[in-house]
Amino acid sequence: METTEAQLMSRAAWLYYLGGLNQEETSVRLGLTRARVNKLLQQARETGLVSISIDRRDIGLMEVEEVIAKTFGLDQCLCTPALGFDAVASLPPVLAEFPRRAVGSVAVSLLRDTLVAKPDCVVGTGWGRTLDQLTRQIAGLKAPRARFVSLMGSLTANSAFNPFEVVQSLARMTGGEGFFLPVPFIADSPADREILMSQRTVSKVLHMARHPDLAIISVGELTEDSLLRQSGMISAAELTALHEAGAVGDTNGIFFDANGLPVDHPLNQRTLAVGFESLRASHVMLLSAGLEKVEATLGLLRNGLVKSLVVDGDAALKIAAAL
Amino acid sequence: METTEAQLMSRAAWLYYLGGLNQEETSVRLGLTRARVNKLLQQARETGLVSISIDRRDIGLMEVEEVIAKTFGLDQCLCTPALGFDAVASLPPVLAEFPRRAVGSVAVSLLRDTLVAKPDCVVGTGWGRTLDQLTRQIAGLKAPRARFVSLMGSLTANSAFNPFEVVQSLARMTGGEGFFLPVPFIADSPADREILMSQRTVSKVLHMARHPDLAIISVGELTEDSLLRQSGMISAAELTALHEAGAVGDTNGIFFDANGLPVDHPLNQRTLAVGFESLRASHVMLLSAGLEKVEATLGLLRNGLVKSLVVDGDAALKIAAAL
DNA sequence: CGCACCGCATTACAAATGTAATTCTATTTG
């Protein structure tokens, strides 16, 4: 009987994590060196063969969750723990990423529940660093009948946060199918947008993207530091103009005001993305990580589009304080 | 805002397991000593706040699972990894317990699925070391509306494997309700059995026990080393007599032959347990850990009562080889 | 055939973790 790499990982994991043997004992039992067992266990964690989950029950933010859910008529509001990360600037890189990781991890468990309940689900996704964290933590979740579709066009730059990448990793990791819109994210003119949207290959995917069972979106803030600005998708001048038009944030490249309504600005005529109204029929899950997104998040919440909110604890506290 | 112990555990766990900080960094971040963080993390694992799960997909026994399931008309057959533990006698204590732990862990995940699907489930249970392992690993599973009921009377000795203990831990850990039969496991005579069974307190519980949604049972072998014999529930003479009557094993104190049918022996008239026929309407899940149980397991499987089998890999291989 | 190369074993070392002993501190209790 041929023993594959995966089988070795599996055996090592069972003996080590469940059997309570240490790596030395495990290696003896399996007839391998300890170094090899160490590597196998590492792989087992990375590939999701072994997964560690943390119960969200007692982080002490239930009240905050309830207040937010009630105020905005959400089905559910889930917070990650508050850690007092106010001075984000001074944080080492690992911690700066923490809120997004945490939110991503909670989102994964919700996505898992959805896919278990409805294995042939259509899941629409946005883009960004939080969505990226979601894809990184989805290892081990199989959903061969699921379809993942991008709710928007792609970035031109080959960023890891590209909508294309998000959909691709989701499909690859789960064994499901991935669909994305083979068009830019923001067209050069409203007329170009129409042409792009009407391409047959595009409209086919768009049709699916307009009616996902679940839509997982995130929100962008409108500052010089925002991903949208940093990746050069919009210019400094456009940023200013958007502010003047009353915009406080964006989702999928749609810029909205403090009430979550799309602002009247040329950019909004050039965005290639599924509009808010199409998504009202879907279960919209908003992921929001980081204090800098509070204003934009509040705006989008006021729209009433969002059904589930996953937000990091510190941001949640700030949101609750602002009510 | 008061920070409770549980909240500290939770924060430490998020930073350590999700954030990728080490214990030193975590302690600094939380303003605690490293030793304290170490203890918090330990507690977090023990209480089930943090849980580690291992994917059962690639242990390389799918074929075996399918053969067994098909042969006995099972809904599902799940194996734990085969580790070549043939020489059980020579194993150190930790490893001797391993197959039971592994089976228990898989059983927990099935129980979890059941309770998620039907939160007000009635779960009937047997007793034994494998069931004991199940209760030890159920931490973190909440099911306040579930009812756990013992399918049999209790041992007189205050063993940790007592049906009473099994039901109690299940109820305590999940927050559900526990019911057990306040009578001995084996009565002194058939007449005594009738009297005991007819007690009002007993018959009430018995009524529930006869129609559980899920029945989790295990199987006992008939040797000098068996738990039944070791705990003094049956005498050496009775053991011999049972052999002569064709018995190969027991479940809940009901002794059955190679075809899983109760044998004709006085002991079977003295057992206080829910009979096989009552359970046909329930989803019966059989847990079997250890090579010594192969014969008895085969017998019970032939009865056709069992819907789900969870079995350790080494035993599964032996079972498949015997087909 | 011999050379390059890959994967793993071996070894050695550094870092992280688990744990026990001791001291400190605050709170209870006589």
Add this chain to the structure above:
DNA sequence: CAAATAGAATTACATTTGTAATGCGGTGCG
């Protein structure tokens, strides 16, 4: 008020784990 006590900080130490350096054996390829 002083003694007792419990819990946590501090410290120190042993064990375990992670990781890099080196070497060995087999495989493929020129």
